[in-house]
Amino acid sequence: MKLKNLYYILVIVLLVFESCSKDLGNYNYQDINAITIGGLLENSHPTGRIYEIPFKDTVRLNPVISGSLSGADTNALTFEWKVDSITVSKTKNLFYVANKRYGRIPAAFSVTDKSTGTVTSYHCFLNVVNPYKWGYYVLTQNKAKDASVYCLSTIAKKQSWEEVLFPQTQTLGRNPISISGTKKYGASASDFYNVITIGVQEAANPVTVIDSREFTPILYYNSSSYVGGGNFTFRPSQVISDHYFEIIYVINNGKFHVLRQGKIALAAFAKDPLDYQVALNGIATPYGNGRLFMSVYDEKNKKVRVWDNGMTGNEFLYVNDYKDIPGQEMMDGKTFLACSYANIPSINQIYLFRKDNQLYSYRLNYGEDYKPVSFDLLGEGPMPTSDPISYVYFDGQTSRWYMAAGKTIYMASYLGVEFQKYVQLPSDAPGNIVKFKILDGKLMVATNDPTANKPGSIYIYNANTMVLEQAHKHVVDEVVDLHLGIPEE
Template identity: 60%
Template sequence: MMNRSKVTYILTALLLLLGGCSKDLGNYNYQDVNKIEISGILEGDHTTNRIFEIPYKDTLTLNPSVVGTLSQNDMSNLEFSWMVDSIKVAASKDLVYVADKRYGRINAEFSVLDKSTGLTTKYNCFFNVVNPYKWGYYALTEDKEYNAAIYCLSTISKSPKWESIFMPTYPELGKNPITLSGRKQYGSSASDFYNILTLGVKDAVNPVVVIDSREFTPTLFYSSSSYLGTGSFVFKPTQVVTDPLDKMVYVVNNGKFHVLQKGIIPIGAFEQSDYEIAPNGIATPFRYGKYFMSIYDQKNKKIRVWGNGMSGNSFAYTHDYENIPGISLPDGKEFLACSFAGIPSINQIYLFKDGNNLTSYRLDYDASYTPSQLVMQATGSMPAAGNIGYVFYDIMTDVWYMTVGNTIYSASYMGVQFQKFLSLPVSEKGSIVKFKAFDGKIMVAVNDSSAAKPGSIYIYNAKTMQLEQSFPNILDKIVDVHLGILED
């Protein structure tokens, strides 16, 4: 048995220990750590939300804000480092970086070392080095010798100006340009896209070229050797149309219709038939696109509808629907334009002129997916005296547009009652040759043959209809334009 003195000693020791612990409570000093916060540049929860777009050879300047929770703006104990593509490019808070090493998405890291604590705070991001012509306003021109050229007003360059685009891998575009069109190719977000452009030039080694705007390099070539048929074939297209909803290019060569895809030119539709497609005469397909196509045959003065009998052989037309009820309604009228239409019960729509009168027609399909009838849709009058410059149907708004002189007129597909839509500044003496509306902008191209540089460009805000940029008489004769910009 433990004696009394030993028990007393143990209890006393425990009390002293407990008392000491209790006595020390609240006497510890908790010192805050100086936490470094980086702000003032792109923020986001993930590095993919912090992407800086830099045109190749342009300079990116970043001035981040660096603040310590204790040191505030005192940076005397801080060391900075900028790493780009795993190479240290700066030892300062601010970065001035010339993007002249390579294209593509490059890793970048900003580090702040607090020497007083030994802790490092990092900010990671991407520098996406792109061709300055990846996004922009594009214009296809021809000079007095009919040489084709592409110009771009970049929307990602810091000092935007119209510049001629030179492609080292394809330096000679050819002569007698026809068209420049395209579509967007999206990545992971609405702002992650580039433009796929289709260039058409009648007299060229490759009359049709598909171009990737990321480095502005051709990716598909179409030439006479691309033809699948036999015998003599010379590829000199007079029309080149990009399908707005599919990866197809439609061309008219020697009057005949061809569907281009994957670098191949198939045998023309009804190649042995005696027909010739009119300018603006391709009504690209919509709901029944893989099975039906409509064109206007200017040689025989008639609307023609082609199909493949729902065989599943996409875009290969083998059946000519010649006896559609109402198909002769436009006889004797001057054809202006046609298009597919994004309207319920209407597949294709056509516009004709007879003197001062305008008439539109629609092509209906029945429940068995065959063309059932051509019906008069609406009538109206010419909006103004003068030569018609450009007519087209906007599938996004279901509106007809027509240019006369330097004024654009518009009309609903329901009425064809054209009203003034936009007039260029009174100082402009030329006539509108093309215009396109996209991503909240309206781009208008004008040619004035009396000027040394006939081509002018006007850019309007489509929401306010206010003129935002004007470039009078800065380009050669303009043939076509295209918009490939980030929407406001």
């Protein structure tokens, strides 16, 4: 009986095994049509997929769709674009006018395979910005000396100079002085805006700080901003923004002031017995050390003045005044041209003087106790031209002097001041150079032609190859100063 039962069990097992073997390969497996979305910004996270769009401009995105089974055939697919959670397109391509609001707006693209219901998505941001958020900025004055700012946007599709109108500000005032600025960064090197400082002598607010995202003023400085009270008149002659701190340096009535957080500090050494008067271009811009050291050229007394804060915690509050530093006598009888903090070994400032047709460069040396100890002659050389000098400045990043005269810019190492031709404007360029700036791989040059209705012309070069990329003749009022607020190359 047991053998018989065992026999039946073996038969059943064999039958089951045989049926299972016959079923192999009879199941209906369906391959998935994996969708790939290409032709758009690639990044591992949506915060790295940001499309910059000027307000009222149009964004056009044309993704490339492919399927692992269907290839380029999209007949079995449906599409949907959402911007700010609102469906704006049921087609593959996005055509969107950014006229709703400023700011970073979420966008999503969905591809649905109708045969399986599988959805593949792509997420990004449309960063709707003021068209002047990035660009080339020019501070100008008309014949009545009224100040204006023009911008050539680097994100708008329309490549033309336009006058910037400031919300909440009816007029910038008269007799403009300078425009300068720094960059503020967000999540990446391409996510930035410009903080722009504008100086105007005769204005309700002689110094205004602008946020370029919507070009709205974020700080005003006027006579009531002075912390000392009394009968203070704010009519600056020089305005310079610090490269590293939210600080502005101003010369008012010849005296040096620090502007910070909407307040104008007391003048440095206001009771100086020599009654110093800071010369034009006479602030040695500190490049990060301004909170500790400052140097100016005293035009009235014909000498360099050096100040420090005694290495205390009182940033931008100078307590020591050094005015008789050994080597100062080398500058006697010479005409001051410009000065700057220098990006050369140790803490130092650098100064450029002229006598007749000869140029002289001096360096200020500091001791181990961080006090100024002496001036050295770095180098001397001949004037590169007989034309009048229109602008001189020292570039701390490259440690070079630059000088403009006529239609030519000259360049020299800080060591020898042997100026050589750097760039020559085209022969048909109207007027002479008044200002130029070098930043982020671009050289921007401005000329004024007093015979024209629009005197100002702008030339933009690739500063690495020295190739002229753009020439805009007679496009703005008389140029006073300029600033570059563009992406790095």
